[in-house]
Structures are given as C-alpha cells and as structure tokens.
Amino acid sequence: MVRLAKLGEFGLIDLLNKNMLYDPEKVIAGIGDDAAVLKPPGTKWQLLTTDMMMENIHFRLDWSQYYQVGYKALAVNISDVAAMGGYPSHAVVSVGIPEETRVEDIEELYRGLKEMACRFKVNLVGGDTVKSPGPLVINIALMGEVEEGRAVFRSGAKPGDLIYTTGFLGTSAAGLYILSHNGDYPVELKEKVIRSHLLPEPRVAAARILSELEGVTALDDNSDGLAAELREICRASSAGCLIREKSLPVLPEVEQLACLTGRNTLDWIMDGGEDYELLFTLRPERQEYIENALGKEGILYKAIGIITHSSEGMVLEKEDGAKETILLQGYSHF
C-alpha cells in the first residue's frame, strides 16, 4: 500500500499520465506543458461545460468505489454535452485528494475516468492534482462539438409540442434510496437501480440523432429530476407543460422497490434526478418520424406530455384524471 505522501505530486502525475493516448487529428500536445494545444474544429461549434463532484455531497466512498467516482464524474459532463446535441472531445480533470488516500485508490479513480474517456472518444489532455484538507473533490471541464447551427437549446419549445423522454425515470433515485437505507432487498431488484445511480450512461447516440432530426425544439438531460428540468425548458421557452403520470416510463424493478420501501415512484421521478436520460420536445407534425429515428436504433423513448402556454403553468395529470401543479422539490445545494 503506497500513500500519496510517499510518491509525491510529480510521481503521481507521471503515473496517471502513463499510456495516455490522444487523437492525433485533434490534439497537438496533451499533458506535460502549461496548457494543452488543440487543433481547431473547422466550422463546428464548440461546447464547454464543467461539473464539480464533492465527497459526502455527490458521492460517498462507503457506497461508491473510486472506479465508479471517476466513471461518473466524466459521465455527467458527457451528458451535458449530449444535452446540447453534441459529442465530447477534450477534457481536463482536477482532483483534490485527502492526504491519507492510497495511490491505488486514485489509480482506480483514473481507471474509471479513462474507461469512460475511451468509450466516448474523449481526449484527457490535462489536469491538476492537489492536496485536500477535507473531502475528495473531482472537477472535470469538458469540451464538445456540434455541427454549425445544430446545437439544441432549452429555449425552443412551443405550445403544442410533444414532450418525450428516453429510457426510464426514477431509476437512479431508487438506487440512491437503496444505497442510503439499510434493508434486505432482493438482489435482482437492487442491481439495476444501483448501477443506474453509480454508473450512469450518457445518451450521446440518442442526442446525436435528435440534433439531426428536424422538429426537435428543446433538449435537456434529466440530471436534476423531471420537475426541475421541465422548469428549465418551460422557463427558457416561456411555456407551460402538461405531463401525464400514466405515461411516465418506470422500470418494474423501481415499481417493486417503491412498494417494498413504502416510497412513491412519482417523487423519485420528479425530484430524484441523476437519471441522465434525455428530455426533449418535438413539433407535433413530426411525431411519425421519431420512431424511425430513435426506435429503429433500439433507443427507448416515450411521449410523456405536451407543451402548453406559460399561463397554464406546469401541470401533472394524475392517473385518475385529477390535475395538480408540479412543484419544485428537487435537490438544491445550500
């Protein structure tokens, strides 16, 4: 077991830099100088996003392996790039490391990062490694690309547009609930929801299709819970929405765990967040094209409601037909 103090900062950087590969079409110089040097993307627009993940706020090391922390830290940034209709290109990674951390653990964190980077063709071109007097902190800044004029914003939704989500909702929140509450739940129920929480899958392939598809008017990733993301789209688009509870896609495992734990799947969907599915709106006359675009590629999607006028607010139609206002209870720091 090697403690970081023994290896030193430069030893750590050398270790992490080992076997780092770059796309020579994109990277002139990666790690090793004051800044990375990148080739310009031609006429493509560029995307830039950043996320900070803080121990005991965003993850806990008694629930998450270091590998998973690294994997997820990059995954959530890739999801932000996907949510603009783009694909990722380059990342820089800063890690604040408590002094007594084992070198093996940081290698594991980087193994998760590098695996995600390889899968999504992200060049890890730089970073910073510092000591933390408190929690483990990992910050990633990610660049991405999208064809000129093809970025999909939150602001284009119009009354009458259909609201869709990819995949299933509430899965990650169910996983977090299981991780954070003791209880003897069946493995076949737990496995998928815990995986969804710890190793989320950014929906780049779906996002790329949606950025090419005419009539997609708004796009967002479902990172903060459905209620918060609907509010983002409605606010940016000066619109309201009507969501049908019976249309919300939920895994049977999540339904069963809600039943076993006495929780409510609707709360997990609305306020849980971290599903990293794509929420998008589509002009109604383009409805017939969506199956050919997404379904044919094996991408799950579901219409969950409709954009309305802003004066109508954000409304949930319950299974019994009753209507209620969608309130924001999603996670907020501070």
Added chain:
Amino acid sequence: MVRLAKLGEFGLIDLLNKNMLYDPEKVIAGIGDDAAVLKPPGTKWQLLTTDMMMENIHFRLDWSQYYQVGYKALAVNISDVAAMGGYPSHAVVSVGIPEETRVEDIEELYRGLKEMACRFKVNLVGGDTVKSPGPLVINIALMGEVEEGRAVFRSGAKPGDLIYTTGFLGTSAAGLYILSHNGDYPVELKEKVIRSHLLPEPRVAAARILSELEGVTALDDNSDGLAAELREICRASSAGCLIREKSLPVLPEVEQLACLTGRNTLDWIMDGGEDYELLFTLRPERQEYIENALGKEGILYKAIGIITHSSEGMVLEKEDGAKETILLQGYSHF
C-alpha cells in the same frame, strides 16, 4: 448578512450571472443551458488548462480577501495560457462553498473573477456551484487561442540558448513569508510583495510578443519556483542549464525583507514559486532583437543564464564564482 442556505442554489446562480457580458463574435450561448456554445476559432490553435485552488492549501481566508481569491484563481490560469504564447478566451468556474459562507463573500469572490475576466477579455461562459462539507474550493478551466504554429513549448531549448526571465523573482515568496509570519515590517516594504502574492499579474502582453519573435525556443511561467521550472524546460528539451546568481533580478524590497527576516532571497527565488513571470530561452544570435521586442514596450526582462548539454545538469554559478547543483526543493503536494 445572507447565508447561502437562505438564498438557495438557483438564487445564487442567478445572482452571479447578473450583468454577465459575452463577446458576440465568440459566444453563441453562455451560462443558462447544459453547456456553453462557442464559435470555432478559425485556423487558430486552441489552448486548454485547469487549476484547482483549495482553502488552507493554496490560500488562507485570514490572509486573503474573497475578492483576491477569485482574482488569483483566474490569474494563474491566464498565466498558463500566456506560457504557451497565447491569450485567453473562455472559462468555466466551479466553486465548492462551505454551508455557512455569507452570500456577500461569494459575490466578492466573483467580483475578483469578473474583474480579471474583463481585463483579459475572458468570457465566463459557465460553471458549477456546489456545497462543500470542508474547505472553499475553486476550480477554473480556461480556453485560450494562439495563431497556428505559434504555440511555444517547453521542449525547444538548445545548448547555447540564453535563458531570460521577465520582471523580478522571489517577490511572491517574500509576500507569502510576510503573510505567514508575524512581525512588524515597514509598510513600504510589505506592500508590493504581499500584492505580488495575492494579486499576481499574468504576463500576456509579454507572452504574445515572445510568440511572434523568431528565435524564442522555450517558454514557461514561473509558477512553481525557478528550480522546478528550469527542470521542466531542461527535461522537456533534454538539456542542462547554467544560471548566474548575480544576474537574478530581485526587488530591493525583497532584499531588505530577506535581511530583516534572516531569510535567503535565493531560496525564495528557487523554491518559492508563484511569481507568474515568464521564463524563456532565446537563440543567442537573436539577442539583439529582444530589447526592441520587449524593452521598447516597457516590459522588464533579464538574461539569467544559458542552456547547456544535459550531461552538465542544472548548475548555479554563485556570486563568488563557485558552482553548485540546483536542487529541487519546490513545493510539492502530498
């Protein structure tokens, strides 16, 4: 006095986003969507760097105002872009904030950031604001640009090249010493060195001149102390160096403070770091052009030594003519 808990995360983001201006030639969409959308830089190469600043490791709030923390966090990133010969373009800022922090303090931090951003034409296009269960953490990722083929690496120095620095060395380390040791030192001595430590000035103007000047073979910023930066250039260039102690530029205030505190200016220069001056090498036949390039613009610079063969190692010629090996005692995390 408003605590963050009262304002909430979204209130904080709205507050910080207020009056944010972007260069419309470069930014299609800034803060407010999943990622910023940027126009491509034509044929220019792009630079990307990141730095994490951690409370009680890189700064202390009993010595630094929040304004200074924000200012310096961006300044050190700009210095990294300058050290490649480039100029900064876009930044994303993540802040991990202890729960009991006052909103006014975070506004002050952003005031320092925005002031630096305005001065150096940096578009602050995104960020992340999270709760910290420990120290205040600020991470910046900065993009920059440099004309195609004009980036200056650390790796181009050849034996016979002259070694130069801009400005003065050891100033920031003297400032840190005064901040961290009690003592009744004259204000006229303290002021400049403390300012140098808390509000460093990135040398973008000098860097831009050097990236245009033929014969500049290596460039670095002096962030980790002269010994560490010489090692970076020598390692990357497979070279050695000879530095003349009597040529090292030191402010008279620093000399006097060294005398008063019983410290050694050479230690401050070699191991102190954070001067953010530029260290560069120049082909000897281009010596006569440097005065016209830098001196004419009012930029201070000084020849401090010469690049040698790697077999000669890194050598310091003392004032009495004796030679000694330059050892690395610079700051290392862990």
